[in-house]
Amino acid sequence: MIELARAFNAMVRYQQAERLDSWVAAAKDTALAGFADGLVRDLAAIRAALSLSWSTGSVEGQISYMKTIKRTMSGRAKFDLLRHRVLEAA
Numbered sequence: 001m002i003e004l005a006r007a008f009n010a011m012v013r014y015q016q017a018e019r020l021d022s023w024v025a026a027a028k029d030t031a032l033a034g035f036a037d038g039l040v041r042d043l044a045a046i047r048a049a050l051s052l053s054w055s056t057g058s059v060e061g062q063i064s065y066m067k068t069i070k071r072t073m074s075g076r077a078k079f080d081l082l083r084h085r086v087l088e089a090a
Contacts, residue, residue: 001030017050065089 004027011019020039027036039046069085 001032004030004032012050015050015053017047020047020050 004023007019007023008027010016011023020043024036024039027033066086069089070082073082073085
């Protein structure tokens, strides 16, 4: 199972979509079967993620940062102040 986990990590890290089918087949009879079934349910999206160079990492980082600012305000102000703090940080 450790080897399967390492193989999955390498497959994602180096975007090797061609290895996905064989990895899912190998994982079917292990403790990773539930995870593999989840991948099969959305196989087209997983293949696209492994083969395309697009990434939403920078957008997700900005969203996470904005949520952090919002949490620190904890309901003490309205949208105007949140907007000001987000634009000020940018």
